[in-house]
Structures are given as structure tokens and as C-alpha cells.
Amino acid sequence: MSDQPVEKHSPILIKGARLLGADAADVLVADGVIREIGSLKADAETRTVDADGLVLLPGLVDLHTHLREPGREDAETVLTGSRAAAVGGYTAVLAMANTNPVTDTAEAAERVFDLGRSVGLVDVQPVGAVTKGLAGEELAELGLMARSRARVRVFSDDGKCVHDARVMRRALEYVRAFGGVISQHSQDPTLAGPTACCHEGELSGQLGLPGWPGIAEEIIVARDVMLARHTNSRVHVAHVSTAGSVEVVRWAKAQGIDVTAEVTPHHLLLTTDLLTGYDPTFKVNPPLRPDEDVQALRAALADGTIDAVATDHAPHARHDKEHAFVDAAFGMLGLETALPVVATVMVESGQMGWADVAAAMSTTPARIAGLAGHGRPIAVGEPANLTLVDPTAEVTVDRDRSVSLSRNNPWHGRSLTGAVHSTLLRGVPTVLEGDLA
Incomplete structure (x- = not known):
């Protein structure tokens, strides 16, 4: 699946995300891959996502x-x-x-x-x-x-x-x-x-x-x-x-x-x-x-x-x-x-x-x-298939807000901890701040 075409999209700078096994860092995504990791600044063409306190997976x-x-x-x-x-x-x-x-x-x-x-x-x-x-x-x-x-x-x-x-x-x-x-x-x-x-x-x-x-x-x-x-x-x-x-x-x-x-x-x-x-x-x-x-x-x-x-x-x-x-x-x-x-x-x-x-x-x-382009380390040069998570967010599930066509949701009315903030597929946001991009 790694040979699928990369959609052209503005670079994205994920600022201050917690990385697995490492301190918080900035992650620059461009042309479908992770370009840089460190203390970075965005230029005029780069979109910034504030990830302070969020976990990058x-x-x-x-x-x-x-x-x-x-x-x-x-x-x-x-x-x-x-x-x-x-x-x-x-x-x-x-x-x-x-x-x-x-x-x-x-x-x-x-x-x-x-x-x-x-x-x-x-x-x-x-x-x-x-x-x-x-x-x-x-x-x-x-x-x-x-x-x-x-x-x-x-x-x-x-x-x-x-x-x-x-x-x-x-x-x-x-x-x-x-x-x-x-x-x-x-x-x-x-x-x-x-x-x-x-x-x-x-x-x-x-x-x-x-x-x-x-x-x-x-x-x-x-x-x-x-x-x-x-x-x-x-x-x-x-x-x-x-x-x-x-x-x-x-x-x-x-x-x-x-x-x-x-x-x-x-x-x-x-x-x-x-x-x-x-x-x-x-x-x-x-x-x-x-x-x-x-x-x-x-x-x-x-x-x-x-x-x-x-x-x-x-x-x-x-x-x-x-x-x-x-x-x-x-x-x-x-x-x-x-x-x-x-x-x-x-x-x-x-x-x-x-x-x-x-x-x-x-x-x-x-x-x-056997999906070679997924589940990869968060490292420079790797495909930018990423999930940004707010680990402390409190979520009360409402089946009527589901984007699925169906409503057979066993979690309706339950409060859960942790929420998806953003999802990127080959560097292109599919979800930003919890909403479909």
C-alpha cells in the first residue's frame, strides 16, 4: 500500500508533540513523509498544528x-x-x-x-x-x-x-x-x-x-x-x-x-x-x-x-x-x-x-x-501516516454524532478518557481537531 500516490498538500508542522520514548518535539511533514524532527519554525507556506500535551502515534x-x-x-x-x-x-x-x-x-x-x-x-x-x-x-x-x-x-x-x-x-x-x-x-x-x-x-x-x-x-x-x-x-x-x-x-x-x-x-x-x-x-x-x-x-x-x-x-x-x-x-x-x-x-x-x-x-x-507503509517509526524519511492523540480529553459518546451510517453503538452515553485530535494519511490531514478535514 506504500505505492499509492501522494496528494500534494501544504507542509504541516506539528508543534510540541510528545514522541514515543522521547521528549516533546516539533515534526515537519511534507510530500507525504516526515521531513524533520526537532525544534523547528514554520515558514509562510507551512500550516502549524499546536500539539502541546498531545501524543503522536x-x-x-x-x-x-x-x-x-x-x-x-x-x-x-x-x-x-x-x-x-x-x-x-x-x-x-x-x-x-x-x-x-x-x-x-x-x-x-x-x-x-x-x-x-x-x-x-x-x-x-x-x-x-x-x-x-x-x-x-x-x-x-x-x-x-x-x-x-x-x-x-x-x-x-x-x-x-x-x-x-x-x-x-x-x-x-x-x-x-x-x-x-x-x-x-x-x-x-x-x-x-x-x-x-x-x-x-x-x-x-x-x-x-x-x-x-x-x-x-x-x-x-x-x-x-x-x-x-x-x-x-x-x-x-x-x-x-x-x-x-x-x-x-x-x-x-x-x-x-x-x-x-x-x-x-x-x-x-x-x-x-x-x-x-x-x-x-x-x-x-x-x-x-x-x-x-x-x-x-x-x-x-x-x-x-x-x-x-x-x-x-x-x-x-x-x-x-x-x-x-x-x-x-x-x-x-x-x-x-x-x-x-x-x-x-x-x-x-x-x-x-x-x-x-x-x-x-x-x-x-x-x-x-503486510502493510509496509503503515505502523512505521516516527522518524525522518518515514511515511507521514500519523495520529495525534489528546490523552487527557474526556469524551462522552453520543451515537447520534457518529459519522457511521449505523447507530448500534454500545458506548452511547459512556464517558471515556483520550481522544483523537488529528489524523494524517501520507501527510494529508483527514481529521483536524477531532473533525473531518
Whole structure:
């Protein structure tokens, strides 16, 4: 993605930003790259951004975004999803394949890629389906998608588990040849059941809601890390949600297996008790879990067992979400609020510093996805994909102010600490002082 054209724009001088592992400094951005760092003065042609007290991060990268286009433009489009991403501090997002038609061909991948380029607010990198039509039976055009203009490197049937072990093995063997990775939605369908809609436990019984147990996730995670070892290939565990899954990933890494894992902001904070009101906003897959799982996820993110934070931004139209809980669509918004949630949960608690946030939300996701122009150090000559954060800002989330088309926002009314001030994509502001530029 680093070969995309650089839009001509006036130079920008970011004055007095806190740099990771260093004192505050001025950063001059011009022609898409970082030109100078130090104590600098702006000339008449340079725009100055006052960054006193703000933290400068490499632009955020989301491994797990649903943009809904093509097929469900009533819920989200590449344009509106890109706006939400930019407001959230993202400079690159990976668009999941469960669109209509499914992104299971080179042509479909290039269409999503070109839509992202035409919008130009973030780099939109398509995720290719593992199997044709997400049916779990026949491999999709993995090689052709990898060789297409979109250069797909991440493949996932997200929304559905690649539950057939033979198909998963073949997929891992196939992507190994070009350095690809399979991102798995870990959920054994025989243990989850067709009507399961929440975590299986005492509360699901009290509420009369069909639940699925944590083992439905953990058994697939365990199987897949063993397949990754057998094939000498790469597997990525999407939206880890249980303490058991954390232990499997931790064991696999200790064995030298090439496994990475992500956690969503909502699984770092929200718990099953929110289901007592039967609010379908909180219906998500994998489901919200008890507090003991949430605590395990936080600890695993802090110690590096979980590599990345990914939003699983899942917008839905009102007519899909506003139903009885058991009938409502799975999913919630996440792009605009991910950084404030992580700042509130992990930074405010002292479990992570801003350098850790940069690793989990930019550097490591970019490495997993193979995005060479993102997640780079803030250094002279590096691409100017940058996010400026106000670490002390108090934000009260208002779903009606979202730039997403959808309103299934689980953070509505919550106060969070930390806010995106500005976002720059190759030196061009997409967001300035919290507003779309």
C-alpha cells in the first residue's frame, strides 16, 4: 500500500508533540513523509498544528473492519466507514470479506481496493475469503487474490468458522507460499448451535437465552494452532474472548508456533451483565463474556500474548438490529471509539503505556497484514501516516454524532478518557481537531 500516490498538500508542522520514548518535539511533514524532527519554525507556506500535551502515534491500523459495501450500503459504505476510521485515528483498515458478493475472487478484491482508493481517507485493504461463498467447502481464489492489484495477504471467512479441519489445513498450506495468513473466526458450530446468541452460563439460563460455551471458541483455537504447526504456516485468531483461548495462544507461542491474536475493545470492557435489559446493541459474536474472561484478556494484551487490538466494527441498519434479542443481528460499532476505550481501560489503569498502544494498534497490526507503509517509526524519511492523540480529553459518546451510517453503538452515553485530535494519511490531514478535514 506504500505505492499509492501522494496528494500534494501544504507542509504541516506539528508543534510540541510528545514522541514515543522521547521528549516533546516539533515534526515537519511534507510530500507525504516526515521531513524533520526537532525544534523547528514554520515558514509562510507551512500550516502549524499546536500539539502541546498531545501524543503522536503512527497511524492506527485495524485488522478487522466490516464496511458492508458491496451489498449492504444501507448499513455502511466504504465512504462512511472510511470517515469513521479516520475520526478514530486509523490510516489503514482491513475490510472483511462477508459482503454481497463475497470477496472470494481477484475481481471482487480489486473492486473493494479501488473503492477505498477513490475515497482516499484511509487505505482500505480487502481481506479475501478463505472459501467460496464463505461456505467452508472449497477454497476461494487465494493465489489470484494475492497476485491481484489488491495484493491480498489476509484471508478470513469471518462471521463463519472454517470448521472443516481438512479445508483449514489446505488453506494454511496454500497461503504459506506467498506469506499469507488465515484469520479465523473460532467457533465450533456444533457446540455453538444455530440459535445461540450469548455466553452460556448462569445468566443465560436466567434470561432464557440460548447460549454457547467458551469451549466452542477454545477448541477451534487449539485445533488451528496445531494445524499451523503441522503446516509451518501462519494463523491469526480473530476476536479472542475467553481466558481459555488466551491460555492456548500463550502455550502455542511458547512452542514457537506462528500464531497471532487480536482482541476487540468491547471484549476488554463490556461484560455479560449488560444483557439483563435484552438490548440487542450488546448482541455480538463472539458474545460478551464474564468479568474473569475480561480480566484475562486485559492481562494478555498487556503481556503481549494478545498481539493487537482490532475493532470488529460491525454496522447494522436499524431494521436488522432492532428486534427481540434472539433475532437481532450480531455486531456493534467500534472504529470511532477504539482508541478512547483502550486508553481508558489499559492506559489509565497503568497496564499499558502509549508505546504499547502504538504497538498493539499500529505497528503489530501493520506487520501481521503486510502493510509496509503503515505502523512505521516516527522518524525522518518515514511515511507521514500519523495520529495525534489528546490523552487527557474526556469524551462522552453520543451515537447520534457518529459519522457511521449505523447507530448500534454500545458506548452511547459512556464517558471515556483520550481522544483523537488529528489524523494524517501520507501527510494529508483527514481529521483536524477531532473533525473531518
